[in-house]
Amino acid sequence: MNTTLMDTVFERYGSDAEALVEILRDLNQAEGYLSQELMIAVADRLRLPRGHVFSVASFYSMMNVKPRGQHVVLMCQDAPCHIAGGREVWDALEETLGIAFGETSPDGKWTLEVASCLGLCAVGPVVQIDGEVYGNMTPDKVRALLVRFDGDAGGAA
Amino acid sequence: MIRARVMISGDPISLAHGAEALKLAMEAELAYYGLENEVQVGFIGQVGRRDVLPFALVYPEGTLYGPLRLSDVPFLVQEHLYKGRVAEALLAPPDVLSGKIARLPRREGVLYGQQRVVLRRAGLIDPKNIEEYIAHDGYFALGKAVTEMTPAEVLQTVKDSGLQGRGGAGFPAGVKWGFVAAQPGDEKYIVCNADESEPGTFKDRLILEGDPHAVLEGMALAGYACGASQGWIYIRGEYTLAKERIELAIQQAEELGVLGNNLFESDFSFHIHVHAGAGAYVCGEETALLESLEGKRGIPRIRPPYPPVQGYHQKPTAVNNVETLANVPAIIQNGAAWYRGIGTEKSPGTKVYTMLGDVNVTGLIEVPMGITLREVIEVYGGGMKGELAFKCAQTGGAAGSIIAPALLDVPMDFATMQANGASLGSGALLVCGEDKCIVDLAYVLMRFFATESCGKCVPCRLGTRRMVEILDRLRHGHGTLEDLDALEIMAPQVIATSFCGLGQGAPVSIITALRHFRAEFEAHVAGTCPAGVCPMHSPVAEQPVSHAYLAFA
Numbered sequence: 001m002n003t004t005l006m007d008t009v010f011e012r013y014g015s016d017a018e019a020l021v022e023i024l025r026d027l028n029q030a031e032g033y034l035s036q037e038l039m040i041a042v043a044d045r046l047r048l049p050r051g052h053v054f055s056v057a058s059f060y061s062m063m064n065v066k067p068r069g070q071h072v073v074l075m076c077q078d079a080p081c082h083i084a085g086g087r088e089v090w091d092a093l094e095e096t097l098g099i100a101f102g103e104t105s106p107d108g109k110w111t112l113e114v115a116s117c118l119g120l121c122a123v124g125p126v127v128q129i130d131g132e133v134y135g136n137m138t139p140d141k142v143r144a145l146l147v148r149f150d151g152d153a154g155g156a157a
Numbered sequence: 158m159i160r161a162r163v164m165i166s167g168d169p170i171s172l173a174h175g176a177e178a179l180k181l182a183m184e185a186e187l188a189y190y191g192l193e194n195e196v197q198v199g200f201i202g203q204v205g206r207r208d209v210l211p212f213a214l215v216y217p218e219g220t221l222y223g224p225l226r227l228s229d230v231p232f233l234v235q236e237h238l239y240k241g242r243v244a245e246a247l248l249a250p251p252d253v254l255s256g257k258i259a260r261l262p263r264r265e266g267v268l269y270g271q272q273r274v275v276l277r278r279a280g281l282i283d284p285k286n287i288e289e290y291i292a293h294d295g296y297f298a299l300g301k302a303v304t305e306m307t308p309a310e311v312l313q314t315v316k317d318s319g320l321q322g323r324g325g326a327g328f329p330a331g332v333k334w335g336f337v338a339a340q341p342g343d344e345k346y347i348v349c350n351a352d353e354s355e356p357g358t359f360k361d362r363l364i365l366e367g368d369p370h371a372v373l374e375g376m377a378l379a380g381y382a383c384g385a386s387q388g389w390i391y392i393r394g395e396y397t398l399a400k401e402r403i404e405l406a407i408q409q410a411e412e413l414g415v416l417g418n419n420l421f422e423s424d425f426s427f428h429i430h431v432h433a434g435a436g437a438y439v440c441g442e443e444t445a446l447l448e449s450l451e452g453k454r455g456i457p458r459i460r461p462p463y464p465p466v467q468g469y470h471q472k473p474t475a476v477n478n479v480e481t482l483a484n485v486p487a488i489i490q491n492g493a494a495w496y497r498g499i500g501t502e503k504s505p506g507t508k509v510y511t512m513l514g515d516v517n518v519t520g521l522i523e524v525p526m527g528i529t530l531r532e533v534i535e536v537y538g539g540g541m542k543g544e545l546a547f548k549c550a551q552t553g554g555a556a557g558s559i560i561a562p563a564l565l566d567v568p569m570d571f572a573t574m575q576a577n578g579a580s581l582g583s584g585a586l587l588v589c590g591e592d593k594c595i596v597d598l599a600y601v602l603m604r605f606f607a608t609e610s611c612g613k614c615v616p617c618r619l620g621t622r623r624m625v626e627i628l629d630r631l632r633h634g635h636g637t638l639e640d641l642d643a644l645e646i647m648a649p650q651v652i653a654t655s656f657c658g659l660g661q662g663a664p665v666s667i668i669t670a671l672r673h674f675r676a677e678f679e680a681h682v683a684g685t686c687p688a689g690v691c692p693m694h695s696p697v698a699e700q701p702v703s704h705a706y707l708a709f710a
Contacts, residue, residue, distance in 0.1 A: 020452035025394055025435040052453075059454040059611075061436030062394045078356035079555060080513045080587055082601045116438055116609060117356035118395055121511060121585070122207050122519040123170055135170050 167200025553582015556662030617660030
């Protein structure tokens with residue numbers, strides 16, 4: 001476990017139990033997910049019950065308690081993006097990556113997840129890859145976009 | 158001396174497309190011509206044109222260039238800023254509405270007829286510079302309040318203005334503050350609800366990105382009126398740019414002494430802290446937000462006691478939406494009577510709407526309360542996309558109602574909409590043309606709630622799940638008439654028995670959809686989707702249920 005990372009994050013928010021949500025979110029962002037080891041360390045440092053830390057970690061969508069792929073693809077599934085042609089983009093994503101939503105590809109390269117509204121509805125459908133947002137997506141655009149991240153997107157298929 | 162100003166679009170989309178590099182290139186190019194002290198380069202939030210990102214807006218002429226590539230910068234600087242003539246080749250294409258606005262008129266509305274209170278500075282000032290905010294009357298209201306008015310007078314002004322909460326419920330802000338002010342004790346809090354997660358709503362993000370100081374000033378005024386000296390902004394975890402802007406704004410305000418201890422040499426002190434969420438729609442509910450703010454799962458509390466009595470740390474707390482707070486400085490500065498002159502009698506002021514769906518122009522508008530949906534579509538939305546006929550609109554985000562053509566000419570304000578069985582909600586207007594399927598729409602909306610339900614209470618957790626299943630059957634052509642009856646029974650039950658606003662809002666769309674479009678639901682039962690959208694006669698996919706169970710060693 002990365003103790004320097006822990007120190008940096010705790011320095012940012014202090015050892016304050018009220019900052020638990022922010023601490024876990026930042027750790028998740030840095031590490032990709034929250035391992036059991038990491039959650040236990042946080043619980044010990046904040047003197048909180050382990051169960052409480054896990055209950056918070058499993059509640060919020062920006063935290064993950066299971067490992068994720070190298071690239072994380074999020075797609076908004078709500079009405080404004082759906083109306084603007086989101087379903088076709090959705091199908092294209094699943095088809096190109098060869099995995100369904102909520103899954104990670106067997107080679108650990110891609111994770112495909114559903115996001116709730118990202119607040120960019122005027123340029124829907126919206127896809128977020130590794131934290132960067134891409135708007136006005138079409139099936140063709142999203143296929144071209146995936147190739148940028150990986151020469152042979154769809155290798156998992 | 159600054160003679161020109163270049164505003165580069167600094168919204169997330171533009172930044173993802175290299176707006177930062179554009180700014181650097183622009184500055185380097187200006188330095189090459191020795192213009193760095195004459196031309197100022199900065200970022201702005203938005204100007205209502207989403208089709209030309211990233212763009213550069215050159216003042217004082219208001220010339221709009223976009224979409225820009227890095228290679229366009231030398232020509233642009235040479236032509237416009239060095240030689241002083243418009244670089245025609247790079248001009249943004251004409252606006253669909255007016256047919257010409259590639260040059261924005263000074264600011265009297267990017268779109269005509271708009272009346273801006275909340276967004277009057279957004280797009281005009283550099284949100285990263287407090288001096289520009291002050292130059293546009295910023296912090297004058299706070300100064301006036303603290304030095305010339307008593308807290309009771311500030312409170313009375315907001316009460317008299319009739320300002321209603323802009324988060325969706327429309328509760329009078331002054332009344333809420335009155336509750337907080339009336340509570341005994343010194344430890345009180347002002348919380349700004351910036352956890353904007355309602356699908357189709359992004360007004361708060363643009364306010365925070367485009368004019369962050371207005372929110373800070375509104376919070377400080379709320380603190381003065383309520384007797385609170387601490388404020389929290391609970392911002393959505395996904396809104397990274399807005400968070401950066403607001404944190405910078407707080408830092409600048411503290412350095413200048415318009416936030417902090419003994420403001421304007423008075424006894425009043427006010428401090429603002431930022432707390433970013435981590436992705437949960439339910440945290441927009443005020444008591445769930447407070448739980449999250451205290452570092453717990455965002456699960457709503459039982460009410461009463463309401464937050465004005467027992468909120469953050471069990472102390473009196475006023476929780477207000479971003480747009481509500483951004484209205485306050487203008488009200489204090491111009492008075493309640495001025496504010497009452499805008500909008501309708503029961504709902505004064507303006508409303509920021511987000512226009513989405515099958516209209517030619519999507520984006521953000523701020524118009525007086527009481528405008529009709531037809532006006533929004535025809536005037537601001539530039540009409541229906543592809544000459545489609547209007548089928549329905551969904552107002553107020555996922556928790557809002559579905560509006561049939563019959564309600565197109567109803568003035569939109571909180572009271573009138575409610576009287577017509579609809580809701581104004583957060584101000585999202587999702588317009589659907591005739592090629593959209595109502596069952597498909599209802600399914601997508603309900604799926605959102607089934608995903609976002611926090612699981613605390615049974616009616617919401619299971620009710621939304623059951624309704625999604627029924628709607629999924631319907632869109633696959635396996636539904637029955639009994640299913641429709643079940644929806645009609647279940648929906649009001651979920652509203653009546655759910656713990657918080659999430660469950661109480663979830664079935665509104667299905668109730669209003671059934672009321673206006675029952676024939677279309679029945680057509681699905683009979684086996685046809687009139688719009689040809691639904692995957693009829695294919696097997697219903699298993700709904701995967703995912704729980705992240707994990708055993709601790």
